[in-house]
Amino acid sequence: MSGNINIRRDVQDSFYRYKMPRIQSKIEGKGNGIKTVIPNLSDVARSLERPPMHVTKWFGFELGAQTSMNADTDRYIVNGAHDASKLQDSLDGFINRFVLCGACKNPETELVIQKDGKNITRDCKACGKQTKLDMKHKLSGVILKNPPEKKKSKSKSSEKVDKKDKKEKKSKKSKKESSEDDEEDGDLDAGSDDEFTKRLVAEAAALPPVGEVADTGDWSVDTSEAAMAKRVAELEAGIGKSTLIDNDEEEDEDDSDNPYAQLASWIEEQDESPSDVDLFKKIKELGIDTKHRTLQVLGVCLFDENILKELEARAPLLTKLIGDSEKHQKAFLGGIEQLIASHEKLMAGVPKILLEIYQNDLIEEEVLQAWGAKASKKYVEKDVSKKIRKAAQPFLAWLEEADDDSEEESDEEDDE
Ligand SMILES: [Zn+2]
Structure with a gap:
């Protein structure tokens, strides 16, 4: 049960071009310390063109669980035991509310923070419409604080996910801290975790x-x-x-x-x-x-x-x-x-x-x-x-x- 699936799982068409990897789940620990590691979270997030943090946080809010993440080691963790199908079901909610265009349901959208600083729209590349996110959802607040990086020209035309490109990006990601792509999201005010750790130490x-x-x-x-x-x-x-x-x-x-x-x-x-x-x-x-x-x-x-x-x-x-x-x-x-x-x-x-x-x-x-x-x-x-x-x-x-x-x-x- 692995491999790629349609981003919109309600679309049965196997020629539907928007695919994502099926989410994986690895349960570690036991008792109160039990937690779920999502080994391919960053790949899934990349397919959705969203920062891994937004997806992880979504799971945290939806499953009422603590989350932790480390972009450098590519570890994304949701506390508690959650199997892959549960995560996949939950992810549908994220896709519906934070990815798909509110008008045409196309997944190629970009989140844009509005000038008022309080609203976020999904700007659709397919139909051109801008549809608002539900700002009452806690994740919207997180996104406001940790906006996705502005698209760079190189990723602008990514109609489908190019795996090779992804791997390259991953291996080069530490090259330039300041211009990191979608790996190191959201550390607006404090530098990366890593820097934080270093500073503390x-x-x-x-x-x-x-x-x-x-x-x-x-x-x-x-x-x-x-x-x-x-x-x-x-x-x-x-x-x-x-x-x-x-x-x-x-x-x-x-x-x-x-x-x-x-x-x-x-x-x-x-x-x-x-x-x-x-x-x-x-x-x-x-x-x-x-x-x-x-x-x-x-x-x-x-x-x-x-x-x-x-x-x-x-x-x-x-x-x-x-x-x-x-x-x-x-x-x-x-x-x-x-x-x-x-x-x-x-x-x-x-x-x-x-x-x-x-x-x-x-x-x-x-x-x-x-x-x-x-x-x-x-x-x-x-x-x-x-x-x-x-x-x-x-x-x-x-x-x-x-x-x-x-x-x-x-x-x-x-x-x-
Ligand atoms: Zn649209």
Whole structure:
């Protein structure tokens, strides 16, 4: 069941000229760490003339799963177990909504971001019409942030996919970083993952190598002035510096000149959300790089309503700071509680936030379970704490179920 198929699977004509490789799926790992590698994702994306990132992100949104990608190693991963036919079915949705012309259903379209910066059209080469994308779909937001590169003249006339050309492109892709074609999409504001990794390793030698770094492109925080102003206002209003100091007996700090408050202020003051490297430097400078309370400050100050995306981006740094310490993990959850308390909108997203935290290996299962089992007034009002845990129930139930599942799995192996 491999080989090429029609891009429009509803077209039975074997002479239909728009083909793509049948998507492949390779399931790796087990239990909670189970994931699906899509070995030919970049080939499929290329056939659709879309960046691999857009396709990967589509799967993430549609399948409700975490994704990760590394263009350099050509690894595209969707967490959870998804077989090829499920992916293929899901891909039809992507093709319908983000590839095919809305008027004539021809797949030769180019995504064009409109001058208003808010809308995207599919410009059809076959009929010339421009049809709008559904901007309510989350992927549209991702595309706005990570637009496909402008077509170069060489690929303009690609009526069908030229395999040889593809291979050449692939092997030459590292030739010029700046003019990379469709491999390295979307790293608008930060350079490639690879550069990011290098920078981290070089500038903050203590940080671990990032390996399969979380997706490209998405890890910019909304740093518009309005967003920052809002964040500062929120901090001042509800969760001001004073609440950043908990009453932990062990580490009583003098409120004046408190390094945690300083860190919070420093984060607020930045014109742009600080890079991991700068942030780490600052934390070290304040001498709190091993302190659990640092994680509380980061939990509450570093994120906003885009926390799902931001978490993934910050995962390497947070992992470094949390280490294996349960105390640090709890403090981070405390900061997240404070964040949620100050963003009403986030309450509904609690299960997703926790899932993201869990899937980025920031907090261990046991710590999450213990946290979920008991409300506490340590970080937020007791009733808010209860509310957050109530909102977390779907996640906590899932966690328990996943636990049971992995046990069952090994039982079954024994039986058979
Ligand atoms: Zn058309």
